[in-house]
Amino acid sequence: MNPAYGIIMWVIIGALAGWIGSKIMGTDARQGGLANIIIGIIGAVVGGFIARAVFGDSSSNNGFIASTVVALLGSIIVIGIWKALSRRTA
Secondary structure (H helix, E strand, O other): OOHHHHHHHHHHHHHHHHHHHHHHHOOOOOOOHHHHHHHHHHHHHHHHHHHHHHHOHHHOOOOHHHHHHHHHHHHHHHHHHHHHHHHHHO
């Protein structure tokens, strides 16, 4: 696979996961599109780490839908942590 294709897929999956995660967590009004992408990509990394810890390395190539679900769960975790930290400092 072309490395540029992989980066583009990370951005697409990250944007989708970040947007859906922000809708679920009720933070979409406070975040812009760029924040959704960044949170989604961070969430994809967090979700991928958790998925590998739970399911092992065999889950690394499960396709677009599985990757999106893992990234979505990770982005929800990241948004939850972000909300908890921002509430604590406010």
